[in-house]
Every structure is written in structure tokens, then in C-alpha cells.
Amino acid sequence: MAQIKDVAKQAGVSVASVSRVMAGHAGVSEATRQRVLDAVQALDYRPDLAARRLRSRRTDTIGLIVSDIRNPFFTEISRAVEDVAYQHRMRVILCNADEDPEKEALYLDLMRDENVSGVILSPTLPTLVRFRSSDYPFPVVLVDRCDRDTAADAVVLDNVDSAYRLTAHLIERGYRRIAFIYGVTSATGRQRHEGYVTAMATHGLETLAKGVPATVEAARAAASELARSRPLPDALAASNGLILLGLTEALREAKLRFPQPIALAGFDDLPWTRLVEPGITVIAQPTYDLGQAAIDLLLQRIAHPAQSVRRVVMRGELIERGSSAKRGG
Amino acid sequence: MAQIKDVAKQAGVSVASVSRVMAGHAGVSEATRQRVLDAVQALDYRPDLAARRLRSRRTDTIGLIVSDIRNPFFTEISRAVEDVAYQHRMRVILCNADEDPEKEALYLDLMRDENVSGVILSPTLPTLVRFRSSDYPFPVVLVDRCDRDTAADAVVLDNVDSAYRLTAHLIERGYRRIAFIYGVTSATGRQRHEGYVTAMATHGLETLAKGVPATVEAARAAASELARSRPLPDALAASNGLILLGLTEALREAKLRFPQPIALAGFDDLPWTRLVEPGITVIAQPTYDLGQAAIDLLLQRIAHPAQSVRRVVMRGELIERGSSAKRGG
DNA sequence: ATAATATTTGTAATCGTTTACAATTTATTT
DNA sequence: AAATAAATTGTAAACGATTACAAATATTAT
Numbered sequence: 179m180a181q182i183k184d185v186a187k188q189a190g191v192s193v194a195s196v197s198r199v200m201a202g203h204a205g206v207s208e209a210t211r212q213r214v215l216d217a218v219q220a221l222d223y224r225p226d227l228a229a230r231r232l233r234s235r236r237t238d239t240i241g242l243i244v245s246d247i248r249n250p251f252f253t254e255i256s257r258a259v260e261d262v263a264y265q266h267r268m269r270v271i272l273c274n275a276d277e278d279p280e281k282e283a284l285y286l287d288l289m290r291d292e293n294v295s296g297v298i299l300s301p302t303l304p305t306l307v308r309f310r311s312s313d314y315p316f317p318v319v320l321v322d323r324c325d326r327d328t329a330a331d332a333v334v335l336d337n338v339d340s341a342y343r344l345t346a347h348l349i350e351r352g353y354r355r356i357a358f359i360y361g362v363t364s365a366t367g368r369q370r371h372e373g374y375v376t377a378m379a380t381h382g383l384e385t386l387a388k389g390v391p392a393t394v395e396a397a398r399a400a401a402s403e404l405a406r407s408r409p410l411p412d413a414l415a416a417s418n419g420l421i422l423l424g425l426t427e428a429l430r431e432a433k434l435r436f437p438q439p440i441a442l443a444g445f446d447d448l449p450w451t452r453l454v455e456p457g458i459t460v461i462a463q464p465t466y467d468l469g470q471a472a473i474d475l476l477l478q479r480i481a482h483p484a485q486s487v488r489r490v491v492m493r494g495e496l497i498e499r500g501s502s503a504k505r506g507g
Numbered sequence: 508m509a510q511i512k513d514v515a516k517q518a519g520v521s522v523a524s525v526s527r528v529m530a531g532h533a534g535v536s537e538a539t540r541q542r543v544l545d546a547v548q549a550l551d552y553r554p555d556l557a558a559r560r561l562r563s564r565r566t567d568t569i570g571l572i573v574s575d576i577r578n579p580f581f582t583e584i585s586r587a588v589e590d591v592a593y594q595h596r597m598r599v600i601l602c603n604a605d606e607d608p609e610k611e612a613l614y615l616d617l618m619r620d621e622n623v624s625g626v627i628l629s630p631t632l633p634t635l636v637r638f639r640s641s642d643y644p645f646p647v648v649l650v651d652r653c654d655r656d657t658a659a660d661a662v663v664l665d666n667v668d669s670a671y672r673l674t675a676h677l678i679e680r681g682y683r684r685i686a687f688i689y690g691v692t693s694a695t696g697r698q699r700h701e702g703y704v705t706a707m708a709t710h711g712l713e714t715l716a717k718g719v720p721a722t723v724e725a726a727r728a729a730a731s732e733l734a735r736s737r738p739l740p741d742a743l744a745a746s747n748g749l750i751l752l753g754l755t756e757a758l759r760e761a762k763l764r765f766p767q768p769i770a771l772a773g774f775d776d777l778p779w780t781r782l783v784e785p786g787i788t789v790i791a792q793p794t795y796d797l798g799q800a801a802i803d804l805l806l807q808r809i810a811h812p813a814q815s816v817r818r819v820v821m822r823g824e825l826i827e828r829g830s831s832a833k834r835g836g
Numbered sequence: 837a838t839a840a841t842a843t844t845t846g847t848a849a850t851c852g853t854t855t856a857c858a859a860t861t862t863a864t865t866t
Numbered sequence: 867a868a869a870t871a872a873a874t875t876g877t878a879a880a881c882g883a884t885t886a887c888a889a890a891t892a893t894t895a896t
Contacts, residue, residue: 182883192846197884207844224620228561229882233851237557246586253582257575260603269621272601274589291553292598426782450779453755510852521876526854536874558852562881 180221189217200225231293239269240476241289241297245277250419250448251465252300255321258469259298266477268295277363277392279304290315296476306365317479321472323365324489331479333472333490337366340461340494341373344415344443347459347496349381352505353413353441359400359425360417362389370417370445386411390421397424398431405432405440412441412505419446426454442501445494456500464492509550518546529554560622568598569805570618570626570645574606579748579777580794581629584650587798588627595806597624606692606721608633619644625805635694646808650801652694653818660808662801662819666695669790669823670702673744673772676788676825678710681834682742682770688729688754689746691718699746699774715740719750726753727760734761734769741770741834748775755783771830774823785829793821 182200186193191210198206199214217223231237242259244252256272263270271292273285279302289297296317301309303323311318311330320332341358348356358374361367371387378385388404390396397416401424404411414429416422422444429436436442436456444451447462471490479485511529515522520539527535528543546552560566571588573581585601592599600621602614608631618626625646630638632652640647640659649661670687677685687703690696700716707714717733719725726745730753733740743758745751751773758765765771765785773780776791800819808814 193883194846194885195844198845201884205844210845226561226622226882227620228557228564228566228622229851230884231851232555232557232561232853233882233884235557235851235884247576247589248579248582248586250577250579253577256601257577257603260576260601264602269600271598272585272589273593274586291556293555293557423778423782430782448779449752450777450782453752453759453779453783455784511854512852522853523855523876524874527875530854534874539875555852558881559854560881561883562852562854564854564881 179226180223182223182225184221185214185217185223188221189213235293237269237293237295238267239271239292239294240473241271241273241285241292241294241299243273243275243282243285243289243297243299243301245300245302246274247272251322251446251463254465255300255469255472258466259473262470262473262477275302277302286314296480298472298476301365303363303365303368317476317483319472319476319479321468325365329487331475331488333468333475333492335366335463335468335494336491337369337494338373338376340445340496341370341417342377343373343494343496344445344459344461345374345377346381347498348413348415348441348443348502349377349383351441351502353502354383355386355409355412356383356415357386357388357404357411357413358415358417359388359390359397359404359421361392361421364392367392367417374415392418392420394420394424394427397421398428399424401425401428402432405429405434410439413437413502414440414442416442416444419444419448422446422451422458422460423448426458436501437503437505441503441505447497451499454501456503459499459502460497461494462497463494468492508555509552511552511554513550514543514546514552517550518542564622566598566622566624567596568600568621568623569802570600570602570614570621570623570628572602572604572611572614572618572626572628572630574629574631575603576601580651580775580792583794584629584798584801587795588802591799591802591806604631606631615643625809627801627805630694632692632694632697646805646812648801648805648808650797654694658816660804660817662797662804662821664695664792664797664823665820666698666823667702667705669774669825670699670746671706672702672823672825673774673788673790674703674706675710676827677742677744677770677772677831678706678712680770680831682831683712684715684738684741685712685744686733686740686742687714687716687744687746688726688733688750689716689718690721690750693721696721696746703744721747721749723749723753723756726750727757728753730754730757731761734758734763739768742766742831743769743771745771745773748773748777751775751780751787751789752777755787765830766832766834770832770834776826780828785832788828788831789826790823791826792823797821 182193182196185196196214199211260270275281282305298319300322320330324332324334360371375385388400390400414425416425434440443459445461447460451458451460511522511525514525524539525543528540589599604610611634627648629651649659653661653663689700704714717729719729743754745754763769772788774790776789780787780789
């Protein structure tokens with residue numbers, strides 16, 4: 179493998195000049211620039227990244243810590259982050275923390291070891307409540323999950339409003355006993371719960387909410403229980419895609435069709451929500467955009483460490499389908 | 508940040524001893540080992556990875572190049588690879604090549620720049636036919652896609668056999684005009700097509716196969732066309748999950764239910780195949796296991812560069828659901 | 837033409853480890 | 867107890883770039 183000194187020799191210049199050309203720095207004449215470029219080409223020279231990273235103390239790497247890449251929401255986020263990162267010649271280290279605060283801490287430690295330029299984090303609730311940017315030697319952008327008063331760059335959905343609109347939609351369609359099954363351990367679940375509660379209260383209805391661990395199994399169990407309760411709820415709403423899947427499976431098992439005797443709605447416009455007859459009403463999240471906004475924000479922060487803290491809030495879009503058709507209509 | 512020399516001073520030993528202890532090398536007395544460990548603890552010393560990588564010429568990083576992480580198949584693969592990699596204190600660089608040979612080449616080049624320890628690759632057809640291990644300065648394990656005569660470590664499904672079994676199942680259920688829609692640009696699509704053709708021929712049936720780009724849209728278009736053709740096929744079979752989704756959407760749109768007037772089956776046991784009434788018959792791939800086997804193989808290869816070339820073939824499992832219920836039964 | 841300034845170039849130190857090799861200490865054999 | 871072998875330790879040279887800083891050259895102003 180050719181090294182920088184080989185290039186320097188070939189081009190008849192010093193290693194400093196080669197380095198400057200490679201880095202695209204100013205202050206090098208067009209003549210030498212061309213000679214260096216020719217030499218680079220001739221020798222097929224590629225700078226050694228390890229050496230560069232050691233000396234320059236920059237890794238051009240960012241960390242992405244999510245609960246599980248298999249969650250389609252995070253799959254899409256990760257794709258967006260990687261797209262933008264590679265466009266900026268940065269690398270991404272992806273970590274699955276499995277909703278486990280200890281793993282989260284472990285991976286954040288790893289980020290320190292890797293000397294990353296920045297981190298995008300979707301924190302568990304315990305990590306979120308304790309979160310202080312100053313605890314980390316790198317900038318952090320929160321994505322998807324964030325408290326009202328967390329002092330950190332963040333990109334999130336308008337969770338409270340979206341849940342409000344979803345609930346109001348069900349009410350408007352004539353449903354009254356609306357049960358809300360939500361992930362109690364997550365910030366988003368709680369915020370969406372808040373939107374649900376507000377909507378129900380505004381319309382003078384009693385709430386019927388059930389917090390569960392955010393897994394398909396837990397949601398299925400909760401829905402099975404609700405399916406056996408009397409009086410039966412009119413409608414079931416889920417705070418995210420995983421839970422919605424659990425509800426759908428449970429209703430199917432209990433042979434309860436929707437919208438009659440029970441309507442169904444939830445978060446996340448996954449491919450199957452369109453396929454399951456007669457289609458499931460959902461709040462669609464602009465997932466790719468959320469990821470893109472997160473990495474954009476992080477890159478900005480890396481470039482300007484002192485800029486003021488930013489929060490990007492994106493709007494969820496209600497997609498009405500058959501599962502919430504007008505009651506008795 | 509504490510450096511190795513600080514630790515050495517604190518422990519009253521040389522930097523070499525510290526390095527040896529950190530690397531877990533033999534040939535250091537228990538006494539100094541303990542002193543070093545104490546000093547490390549006291550100073551919260553973490554070795555600088557950039558320096559270590561420069562000097563040792565090892566990055567403990569592996570590359571994973573797939574078409575698109577949003578394909579649930581690759582999502583699962585990537586999760587498996589990351590799980591095992593982190594267990595071995597290795598990092599993963601994930602790349603989405605979007606079925607584009609040029610991007611693939613680009614990313615393989617990037618892997619060289621990163622000086623990775625090895626790569627797991629799911630190649631496009633053009634890359635596969637040209638593939639020679641010796642073209643790369645790192646070991647490569649192919650996953651999902653591999654030719655009969657490619658001389659490289661690989662982990663794949665028994666594509667031909669699985670497609671044969673899926674087709675035979677439809678035949679056994681009484682279907683005769685079975686159309687096979689497959690990804691013509693991929694190695695797996697072609698192999699599965701081969702299994703389909705063999706099964707049809709064995710049973711003295713005429714084939715009705717349609718190769719398409721492996722996208723939901725292309726599959727939908729192909730299925731719409733088939734749905735308008737006369738005589739109508741008895742059954743539609745898809746060579747992968749994306750195509751199966753396209754077929755399902757097209758049938759839905761054409762208001763054709765399954766299994767009557769048209770049966771449906773395909774590859775990949777995605778969550779929605781269970782939910783769409785009356786359930787879709789599929790070949791389930793042991794996806795996580797495939798990923799795990801790939802990284803296991805790669806780690807072995809890294810440890811023993813000269814060991815003989817290995818191929819791991821895993822069996823697909825037929826899951827019978829309502830979409831292929833006995834005809835007229 | 838000279839001085840002052842701006843631009844371009846080169847030299848050499850530096851980033852923080854690992855590791856070859858030599859030196860030392862400890863254990864074993866005679 | 868001396869000689870030999872084995873185990874442990876330390877010294878210093880890498881690894882291959884970047885980047886202060888100084889030196890050289892080119893440009894502009896007087």
C-alpha cells in the first residue's frame with residue numbers, strides 16, 4: 179500500500195502538501211495540487227484512516243442507539259441516518275439497547291471509547307429522566323423520545339396532539355367506550371396517553387386506558403382481557419405499531435371483527451395495516467424525515483457546538499381506513 | 508483523559524506491562540497485573556482505539572453490505588450480525604447498496620479504506636458472477652445469495668428445494684395453473700424459479716413464470732396483468748416477501764379473494780402474512796440463524812484464514828395457511 | 837529597486853498505543 | 867553455589883497520518 183510519503187516523493191513535494199491536498203485545505207497552489215492528484219492516482223493512494231483519526235482526533239463517526247432495529251420505525255430511522263451520514267463521508271455505529279437502560283449506558287460508554295463525533299439516541303425512560311448533555315463528551319440528539327423539559331436537541335412527533343386527533347376521530351365516528359393500550363415504560367406511550375386522556379375528557383367521556391410493556395405479547399394479552407370484559411369496549415386504540423399488531427392478533431383470535439363489534443386504530447402506518455380487511459386507521463409518522471432531521475441536527479451541532487438547543491416537532495398524519503368506519507353507518 | 512503512561516506511572520510499571528495487561532496477554536505476573544488493574548480503575552483509563560488500531564493494524568470491525576436494511580429479511584440478518592459482533596467486541600459498519608452494483612463496489616472500496624477485519628455481503632447478480640475472494644484484502648462471507656460454483660464462504664437457504672416444496676404443495680392441493688412471479692435480477696429469485704420449474708415439470712404441468720424487478724410495485728403490476736388474463740391462473744406464488752406483498756395488494760385491488768378464485772403463496776413469513784385473511788402460506792426462512800451463521804463463519808475465517816471454503820445451507824420451512832387450502836375442498 | 841506583505845512550501849514534532857528486542861529477575865538443574 | 871533455562875519487565879522504535887512553525891517564494895505597495 180502506498181503511503182503519504184510515497185505520494186510526496188512521486189509528486190516531488192512534501193508530505194505536508196499531500197496532506198493539505200487530500201484534506202481539501204486552502205493554501206496550496208493549483209500546480210502542486212495537480213501534481214499531487216496525479217501521484218495519488220498513479221499510486222492508487224488511500225489515506226490510512228486509523229492514522230488520520232489518531233492524529234486529527236476526529237473519527238467522523240456517529241453513534242445511533244435505538245431499542246431494536248427490527249422495529250420498523252427504527253429501521254426507517256436508521257436508513258435515513260445512514261443515507262445522510264454517508265453523503266457527508268461519515269460512518270454510523272448502530273446499537274440495539276433492547277429497552278434496557280444498562281445496555282444503553284454500556285453503549286454510550288462505547289461511544290466514548292470510539293471517540294464518536296456525535297450520537298443519536300432514542301432513550302428509555304430512566305435514561306431520559308436522568309439525561310444531561312453535559313454528561314457526555316460528544317453532542318447528543320434525542321430522537322422519538324423526549325420530555326417537555328429535557329434540555330437537549332431533539333426530533334419528535336407531536337405525540338400529544340396526534341393521539342388527541344386519533345381519539346377525537348374515533349369519538350366523532352360515534353365510538354364512546356374507547357380503550358387505549360399504550361406502552362407505559364416509554365415517553366411516547368405516556369405522551370400519547372396524555373393526548374387520549376385530554377380528548378376523552380374534552381368530550382366528557384370516561385377513560386379506559388391500559389399501560390403495558392411495549393411488546394406484541396403484552397398487547398395481545400391486554401386485548402384478550404379487554405375482549406372478555408363486559409360491557410365490551412367500542413373501540414381499541416394502540417400507542418404504537420407493536421401494540422397495534424398485538425391488538426389485531428388478539429381480536430382475530432377472539433373472532434371479533436372490526437369496526438363491528440369493535441373498532442380499531444393506532445400509531446404507525448405499517449404495510450399490513452392497509453392489507454388487513456377493511457384496513458386499519460392509523461396515525462402515520464414521517465419516519466424517514468424524523469431520522470433525516472435528527473442527523474441534520476446532529477451535523478449542525480457538531481459544526482456549531484455552541485448554537486442554541488433546538489427541538490424539531492413533526493406532525494403525525496391521520497389515515498382513515500375501514501377499521502374506524504362510522505358506527506352504525 | 509488518562510493515557511497508558513499515566514497508568515504505568517501510577518502502577519509503577521512500564522507502559523509495556525500495562526499494554527500487556529489490557530490486551531490480556533500472557534507473561535505478566537499476577538502481582539503487576541493487579542497493580543495495573545488498580546491503576547486503571549483509579550484513573551478510569553480507557554485505551555485510545557485510534558492509536559491501538561493504527562499500531563496493531565487491526566480494527567476489529569466488520570462490514571455488512573446489504574441491499575436495504577428496510578427489507579425485513581436484512582433487518583433480521585443485521586440484528587443477528589450485530590448481536591454476535593458486539594459479543595466479540597467487534598463493531599459493524601452497515602451499508603445499503605440498493606441493489607446497485609456500483610454502490611456495492613463503492614462500499615467494498617470503503618471497507619478497504621476502513622481496513623475492516625472482514626465483510627458479510629449479499630451481492631447483486633453482476634457482483635456475484637464476477638466475485639473472486641482474492642480481489643479483496645479481507646475475508647468475505649456471502650449471505651443469502653450465492654451461485655452453485657462461487658468459491659467463497661457462504662450462508663444460504665435451500666432455495667431450489669424450498670421453491671420445489673412450495674410448488675409441490677400447491678399442486679398437491681389441487682392447483683394446476685400456477686404462476687410464479689420472481690425477482691429476475693437476483694440469484695435467489697432465479698434459484699427459486701428453478702425449483703418451481705422442476706416441480707411443475709415433474710408433475711407434467713406447464714410453467715407460467717414472470718420475472719420482475721424485485722420491488723412491490725413491479726410485482727403489483729405483474730399480478731394485475733395476470734389477474735386480467737384468461738384463463739385466470741389457479742394460484743400465484745412469489746419468490747420473496749416484497750413480491751408477495753405486491754401480489755397481495757394487486758389481488759386485493761382486483762377484488763380477487765384467496766384461495767378462491769385464486770390461491771396465494773410465497774417466501775418469507777412476515778407478520779402480515781398471518782394477519783391477512785385467511786392467512787398466507789409461506790416458506791419461512793430461519794433469518795436470524797442465517798445471520799448468526801454468517802458472522803460465525805466470518806469470525807472463524809478471520810481466525811483461520813487458510814481453512815477450507817465452507818457453505819452453510821439452511822432449510823426453509825413450509826407454513827401452510829388458508830391461502831392455499833385444498834381446491835374445491 | 838526595496839520593503840512589506842501574502843502566499844506557498846517544507847521540516848519535524850506529535851497523536852497514544854503495540855511490540856520487537858534486550859535486560860533483568862526468578863526458577864530449575866547440575 | 868554456579869550454570870542454565872524460563873519468566874517477567876523495560877526501552878525505544880514503530881504505526882501513518884496531521885499540523886505547528888519556520889523558511890522560502892511570490893506579490894503588492896512604496
